[in-house]
Structure formats: C-alpha cells, structure tokens
Amino acid sequence: MPRSTQLVKDADIRAADGDYLHAINLYESALDGTGASADIHYKLALLYDDKMKDPLNALHHFKRYLTLAPSGSRATEAKNYMKRGELALVTNLSGDAVVTRAEAVRLKNENLTLRKEMDEKVAQARAAAVGNEKITTRGGRPEKGASPTKTTKGPPRSHVVQPGDTLFSLSRLYYNSPDRWKDILDANSKSIDDPGKLKLGQTLTIP
Secondary structure (H helix, E strand, C coil): CCHHHHHHHHHHHHHHCCCHHHHHHHHHHHCCCCHHHHHHHHHHHHHHHHHCCCHHHHHHHHHHHHHHCCCCCCHHHHHHHHHHHHHHHHHHHHCCCCCCHHHHHHHHHHHHHHHHHHHHHHHHHHHHHCCCCCCCCCCCCCCCCCCCCCCCCCCCEEEECCCCCCHHHHHHHHHCCHHHHHHHHHHCCCCCCCCCCCCCCCEEEEC
C-alpha cells in the first residue's frame, strides 16, 4: 500500500476519533501536489472549517482542491463555500456584522450540509476501523523529515516554505499551538501577498 494511502487511512481514523490536529498532520503529510491530492485538500478544508473554525486555512484548501480538480465531484460545494468563507473571513477580521438575516439563514443551511457530509465521512471511517488492531502509535507524530529546532528565546528564526505549508501548520510546528499564525503573518506582512497561499521557496521570519 502506498505511504500516502496509509497516511490518509490513518488520518480518517484520527478524525473519526476526534483527534483533529493529528488528523490534519497526517493529511498534510500525504499531500504531494498532484491531482491525487485533491480529495485530501477537500478533507482538510472541511476539518479547518467545521472542527477548527479556521476560515483562512479552509479557503486555502478549497482553492487547492479547485486548482487540482476544477471539474471534480466536490467542485460546486467548494465554490459555494468560498463565496461565504471569504465573507466570513472579512467579517472576522473587521468585526463588522455585514450579513443580513436572510443571508445568515442561507449560510447556516449550506454549512449544515457540509457538516452532514463531514459527519458521514467520519462515520464511514469509524465503521472501517471496527475490527482493526488498535494503532500502537497513538499520540505519536508522523514523520515529516527533519523539523527545525524549537526555541523559545533568542533571535527570530527563518523557515523556507515547503509544499503543504500554511500559516496554521507553521504555528503548530514552531509553537505547538495553531493560535500564533497571526504573529507569523504580522512578522512577514511585507512579503506575504496572500495569507491563504504561501509561495514555495519563500523565506519567512518566525518571531
């Protein structure tokens, strides 16, 4: 079985168990930039949207899905999310209540549909896991190559953007928390054009 296939299978099981951060790590490890990664981007987008409440990274992965599979079976759902996800992101950043009551009802209904799809996938993954041996590596972290040394003091560090990197994943990598992505964005505000899509090979300052 290809390593990426096993990673996705393990990620599905983690998501079914409610271990969403570990599931995200496994899904991101399985990304290879090919068309086969489209469905993985879609799963990541749903996790960031529904479970992590992170519209920035959800938008990024829905965009990647549409880039890799513009005519895919989930293309319509991805486009519908992006219409409201971008509005939600602007609202979160500005703090302005710009959504009308009718629009809020429509967005709520569409979000319920996405949640139902995610719950169905989780149920399928849980059913597939029944009868399998318990994963002995619970709590471990998947191999992703050499990780930068994490320090809490000293001068700012730098990171060269690799495939699959996002502000959210870099925050978890360097700070063991998804909540510091805004600090990384602020430290690189002059060099990051699109927070949802980092440029490969770009050197970022890690404050």
